[in-house]
Amino acid sequence: MSINMVADHARWPIANDPIFEISGKAKKAIAEHGKENVIDATLGALYDDNGNLLCMNSVYSTLKGLPNEKIAAYAPLAGTPDYLKSVEKACFGDYKPNAYIRAIATPGGTGSIKHGICNYTNEGDTILIADWFWSPYNTISEEIGRKVECFTMFNEEGNFNIVSFKEHFEALMAKQGRVVTILNTPAHNPTGYSVSDEEWDEILNILKNAAKNTDNRVILLVDTAYIDYAGQGQERRKFFKKFSNLPENLFVIIGYSMSKGYTMYGMRSGAAIGISSNEDLVIEFQYSCMHSGRANWSNGTRGAMETMSTIYADPEKLTAYQNEVVTNKKMLQERAKIFVEEAKKIGLKTLPYRDGFFITIAHPEPKKVMNELTKYNLFLVSLKKGIRFAICAVSSEKCRKAPAIIKKVIDDLGSVR
């Protein structure tokens, strides 16, 4: 290129989204060999057993039944009041923390992560995340001159590595006096891990301990994008109660998304929820995020907000919606059970899965494994330290077949080295 026109900070590698690329290869294979002969485990959305995108009937009949003006009109900058109330109900369920709470609409969960990373750090700051992470945490950070640092997510028993978390968190806090840390739980992307209630206590003890120094600013960002597919009943929401009566310099932000729980990925609706023992600080949160919203995307998608508040205002609709969620969750859990059992049976080691859309297998050469698997018409996504299999997109039958194929490819690669 002879010259550049964009400013230096905005120049990024000209590279295509790798998920999009492998996903394109899967589509090509399906066209060539037929649906039944291809396993496409690349996509981060829920598909039925016939390979069709699952669109919840309770959601889309509500959306399409809205009067046009409820889709057409601008939403207020913060989101419609009814939507924000519904978001709190949907997110916390029976475990709303005893604290001041303010929600603000965002485009999907992404917008809430952006708010948390941008507004609670200074330029040059480092964010703390797990070493298995959703790559946009890094994209969001690098775009605005922030860095990410990773703690080791799992200990040798396959539980949350509280030692590594403590070490990294306290070192960063000593250096910066202000730390934003992101925990993607329950139903972590990409591993499917859910932090247990006991682990939450340990994490919060570390954060509270740092907050004893009143000059410190502790910000916990919990990305709950997959929460509706976690656990059996409400038990995976219990940890929210632990955000009651926290020290005022320990601020919690929940990243909430309608994408997965409402199968409304393309409608771009979510929320950032601020939680504090000090009312001033949730107001500060709200106005800070409103300014950022105005300065980035303006306001949120009205039709998605109205869909959610219409469902929440009508007990019959709400029941129908909740029943659909349970049906979908059961389908997903059945697939996970089959995959995990099969993997165990044949000796394919997966990372500790508890809930959610993905199962991950650690591997030192993930790209090689991904490419090799395409020869067997099995398509999945390579991460930095392993491969991600999207059970959300693959039928039970294929979830039973996949582990043996993956095991064979990994074994073959091992014997070559």
Next chain:
Amino acid sequence: MSINMVADHARWPIANDPIFEISGKAKKAIAEHGKENVIDATLGALYDDNGNLLCMNSVYSTLKGLPNEKIAAYAPLAGTPDYLKSVEKACFGDYKPNAYIRAIATPGGTGSIKHGICNYTNEGDTILIADWFWSPYNTISEEIGRKVECFTMFNEEGNFNIVSFKEHFEALMAKQGRVVTILNTPAHNPTGYSVSDEEWDEILNILKNAAKNTDNRVILLVDTAYIDYAGQGQERRKFFKKFSNLPENLFVIIGYSMSKGYTMYGMRSGAAIGISSNEDLVIEFQYSCMHSGRANWSNGTRGAMETMSTIYADPEKLTAYQNEVVTNKKMLQERAKIFVEEAKKIGLKTLPYRDGFFITIAHPEPKKVMNELTKYNLFLVSLKKGIRFAICAVSSEKCRKAPAIIKKVIDDLGSVR
């Protein structure tokens, strides 16, 4: 507040949106005195003569007729290819410039303005805008540490003040070596001005002259949010042709929005369109904006994109849509004609209106005028240097009545001083 939790750069005044506030007062007055006795000229959306939000039938029947999966699925980061092709057709009409062109989906027009301001400037830089401007230009800039500087938009004849534009642009360029300037035309918000083709030639001469210094970076951002309501036929799109064969260090970005032209304000869909004589530079533009999109809001609203591409793929639907646009435009132009003629008749001086949603009256004490007008049940928005009357939201009948009320209030205030 005892402490702050947000970072210093993210702390903003705790103040409500002033448009939302005055608009709330108008709604209260309607509830109290009846629709027919209140003139609510606060809203920036098209309303029919009965005060109902206009939702285009061709648009909403298409949206609601889409298969659910076309609304539910994530769109690609750049936008669906069919959408991007439709955007180019819709935006340029018969006047597509002879240049390399790449479009990228954004949430409404706002996202495209954000891309242009952020990615083509450095921190601390100053953006050049007109002294009558849409306030989010300032919000977007201040959020990311950019400043705005204003040239005087009108000369004494009520035409584009090319002298002031030249002076400010060249001074900024000498200082920064890189200038982003935003022109909101045709159908400027808030004045309704449209830059003429002759004025465009003068503007482009100034920009081309600056581009003679190959170290300079000239970025022209044209905000066309209201273009579908400008002119009679295609004549207000002629200026696009002038972006052919520009020097490579003069880059043009068009901010395109579906909000007004499709009455889809709440669906958050638009595009940034990069135009250059150098293909590398539109590719650079595309990847820079894709990174920013991923790092801010992820992807765009799929349902809006599919609505537009479905309409553009079907000549019958396209004709129905275009006929609706013409009907709406005629209604708007009739209101404008009535307001302007009436104002002229009684001696109320407006800023030069040519097209669009708003008519503006300059005044040194706009807040006072706005508040005084509420006593007559006339509600409009106060700007820094005047008041904005939204003809888009007010019936012809009320457009005839309003100028006299405004004139009276301004005269009364004048005699008090």
